[in-house]
Amino acid sequence: TKRVFSGIQPTGVPQLGNYLGTIKNWVSLQQEKDTELFYSIVDLHALTVPRDPKQLRRETTEMAAALIACGIDPKRSVLFRQSAVAAHSQLHWVLGSITPVGWLNRMTQWKSKLHQQNAESEDAGSDEELQLNVHSSAAQGLLTGLFTYPVLMAADILLYRATHVPVGEDQVQHLELARDLAVHFNKTFKTKRFSPPTGMLTATKRVMSLKDPLRKMSKSDPNEQSRITLSDTDDQIVKKIKKAPTDAITGISFDPKARPGVSNLLSIYAAMKDVDAQVAAVEMREMSNAQMKEMVAQAVVEGVAPIRQRMRELMDDPAYLDNVLRDNEDRARETAEKSWQEIAQRVGLVCR
Numbered sequence: 248t249k250r251v252f253s254g255i256q257p258t259g260v261p262q263l264g265n266y267l268g269t270i271k272n273w274v275s276l277q278q279e280k281d282t283e284l285f286y287s288i289v290d291l292h293a294l295t296v297p298r299d300p301k302q303l304r305r306e307t308t309e310m311a312a313a314l315i316a317c318g319i320d321p322k323r324s325v326l327f328r329q330s331a332v333a334a335h336s337q338l339h340w341v342l343g344s345i346t347p348v349g350w351l352n353r354m355t356q357w358k359s360k361l362h363q364q365n366a367e368s369e370d371a372g373s374d375e376e377l378q379l380n381v382h383s384s385a386a387q388g389l390l391t392g393l394f395t396y397p398v399l400m401a402a403d404i405l406l407y408r409a410t411h412v413p414v415g416e417d418q419v420q421h422l423e424l425a426r427d428l429a430v431h432f433n434k435t436f437k438t439k440r441f442s443p444p445t446g447m448l449t450a451t452k453r454v455m456s457l458k459d460p461l462r463k464m465s466k467s468d469p470n471e472q473s474r475i476t477l478s479d480t481d482d483q484i485v486k487k488i489k490k491a492p493t494d495a496i497t498g499i500s501f502d503p504k505a506r507p508g509v510s511n512l513l514s515i516y517a518a519m520k521d522v523d524a525q526v527a528a529v530e531m532r533e534m535s536n537a538q539m540k541e542m543v544a545q546a547v548v549e550g551v552a553p554i555r556q557r558m559r560e561l562m563d564d565p566a567y568l569d570n571v572l573r574d575n576e577d578r579a580r581e582t583a584e585k586s587w588q589e590i591a592q593r594v595g596l597v598c599r
């Protein structure tokens with residue numbers, strides 16, 4: 248049988264990239280037979296960006312509401328908060344203890360944080376080939392959790408012995424590390440405990456910003472116009488899409504390299520409508536950019552409006568959400584705890 252694991256950080260209401268890159272895929276996977284599904288709201292990962300405890304708790308609940316509103320059925324899928332299951336942190340430590348620092352130094356997400364930090368520091372820009380790694384001065388101001396974050400992600404996945412992990416493209420390198428750690432653990436402790444999990448990507452594995460189609464859509468982009476969130480009003484959605492950059496080529500065609508802006512909008516349209524982007528482009532080939540944008544906006548509004556509505560209703564019922572999460576956390580803990588005991592036994596730690 249297949250076992251799916253995936254996670255999402257509770258950083259506010261999901262944006263369209265989260266939805267089309269993974270959440271929609273999580274929802275469809277619920278239709279597969281003989282498949283166990285574990286979806287985690289990874290509040291421990293969220294701690295790597297310091298924030299107000301009240302806000303973190305609120306955003307964690309908000310994420311649960313968003314996921315259920317998107318169609319995650321908490322009876323079918325085990326929807327739970329990561330910090331409710333202690334074994335995630337425990338396995339994180341064990342895996343961290345066998346992870347060479349060099350493997351983490353290679354992570355592009357970490358490297359971009361280093362570069363960002365370096366650009367903000369005073370002596371920035373002096374040397375293009377500057378060696379940026381965990382030892383460099385730029386790293387000194389960054390948090391350890393940010394560096395070891397992919398190890399925690401590997402722990403999440405391996406704890407459940409997941410066979411499949413649906414993610415967006417920006418998580419592929421982290422997933423690769425989880426695969427490497429599965430093999431490395433087995434070798435280190437002479438076991439066949441873990442098998443490397445397989446990633447699952449969608450056609451919209453990388454939804455681009457509505458301000459700059461060469462950057463990915465992200466919750467951390469300071470410009471709110473760059474993304475659509477699942478709580479946006481119809482009006483906001485229409486306006487953001489109308490203002491998205493396109494190009495001066497006549498007619499519509501799908502060509503992400505030559506026409507990144509138009510192609511991003513077509514991909515969004517296609518994913519919302521569950522059609523192929525190439526096919527959609529052919530159907531729209533005679534349209535102007537403005538006409539095409541109208542189609543895209545309508546498709547997004549149609550998809551998002553019911554989610555927004557349902558999310559609002561769910562947020563009005565925090566007791567329901569809390570109950571659902573607690574029940575599911577019991578289910579997650581049962582699987583995780585059993586797994587952890589076997590790992591502890593193998594490694595030489597205390598087990599019951």
Ligand code: TYM
Nearest residue numbers: 253254255256264265268269400414415452453454463464
């Ligand atoms: P996070 O919370 O940043 O994002 C959640 C998911 O959304 C995807 N995503 C996108 N997909 C397409 N286009 C975009 N513009 C876009 N932006 C975000 C991400 O790829 C991700 O799949 N480390 C993870 C959470 C995590 C996890 C795990 C995932 C923790 N443990 C175990 C899988 C398995 C993260 O920060 O995702």
